[in-house]
Amino acid sequence: MSAPDPPGPSSLDRYQLRAAVRSAARRLAAAGVASPEVDARLLAEHLLGAPLVLSDGAGEDFLPAYLALVGRRAGREPLQHVLGVMWLRGLELQVRPGVFVVRPETEVVAGEAIEAARALPTPLVVDLCTGSGAIAAAVAVEAPGARVVAVEIDGAAAALARENCERLAPGRVEVVGADATAPGTLADLDGCVDVVVSNPPYLPPGSVEDAETARYDPRAALFGGGRDGLDVPVAVVGRAAALLCGGGVLVLEHDPGQGAALRQAARAAGFVTADTGQDLTGRDRYLRAVR
Ligand SMILES: C[S@@+](CC[C@H](N)C(=O)[O-])C[C@H]1O[C@@H](n2cnc3c(N)ncnc32)[C@H](O)[C@@H]1O
Incomplete structure (x- = not known):
């Protein structure tokens, strides 16, 4: 077996690699990034293709590529x-630019829907305002008996949702490009759905x-409309x-x-129970209502 090539002039050994990551963290902290x-580390691991703790060094292409990524992140x-x-x-x-980035608070919301779906052998689950398809894909993966239909009004987001769901749960999620609040959308499923989950603009x-x-984040993904942001959620x-x-x-x-407003809206719409659940930081974050 021939000896490995000696490191090139611009390659980094393990100490230089870690020093580069520490220096990047200082640059990100100075730019106001919350978790520098x-x-x-994640930007470095993205290029290394491996955890930093397992990396003995990096090739000559690493540093310029890393500095470019760190520069983008420092630009917020x-x-x-x-x-x-x-x-x-998981x-x-x-x-993709123009499509909402899923947030940590949605972990709990998706989990609640998955739990409801897993209580049934072959549930029909609808994800309204699916964005990237994140919740729909999670339901399909974690509730393997479920049929999932996802609705999204924005064309770019709906296309991304199709790609994400097809890669993560092939053949399991139908993505419909439509207004989730219109009575005609999925009208053929009226009265047949077991679980509706939604993270709408609010x-x-x-x-x-x-x-x-x-x-x-696109404005249409953020603001719910009206004085209190409740138009789309209601x-x-x-x-x-x-x-x-x-x-x-x-x-x-x-x-x-x-x-409180959404519990009231649910009761007015005919739901039998309406409760509020909390996110991982203990803040009121979702309505759970039974029809
Ligand atoms: C807050 S984002 C949430 C996306 C995704 N559910 C998630 O948790 O990451 C809201 C999404 O709803 C979509 N949207 C807004 N109004 C809608 C409507 N009337 N019908 C369907 N989708 C809508 C937006 O385009 C956006 O993708």
Whole structure:
């Protein structure tokens, strides 16, 4: 066996690699990135294709490529856009400019819908306002008996949802490009659906303070409409009431201040129970209502 090639002049040994990552973290911290060490490590691992702790060094292509990615992140491009991927419940999903990046609070919302779906052998599950298809894909993967239908109004998001769902759960999710709040959408399924899950736009006007969200997430994915952001969520409650069968479950993500209004909307729409669940930080985050 021939001896390995000696490191080239621009290759990094393990110490130089770690020093480059520490330096990147300092640059990201100075730029105001909230989790600079984690982001610096994930960007490095993206290029290395392996965990940093297992990496003995990097080739000569690494440093220029790494500095370019770190520069984008320092310019406050969201990490998921720089990497081209995002995660929900352990699934790696593709990200695309103009499509909403799934958030940690949706982990719990998707989990609640999955639990309701897994209680039945062959449930019909509808994900309204599916965006990238993240929730729909998670339901399909974690509730293997489910048939999943996902609805999204934006063409680019619907295309991405089809790609994500087809890669993660081939043949299991139908993505429909339509207005989720229109009575004609999935009208053939009225009264037949076991679980409706939705993370719709729900922010009240003027409530986005985070610069990355304001610059990179589409407005139609953020603001729910009306004085309190509730126009789309309340319309989704109404559409879910028509879609669900008796005993069917609605799980609807919302802003922490919208719990009482949405419990009231659910009761007014004919749901038998309406409760508010909390996210991982303990804030009111979703409606769980039984038809
Ligand atoms: C907050 S994002 C959530 C996306 C995805 N459910 C998730 O959790 O990542 C809301 C999504 O709803 C879509 N949307 C907004 N209004 C809609 C409507 N009336 N019908 C269908 N989709 C809608 C937006 O385009 C956006 O993709």
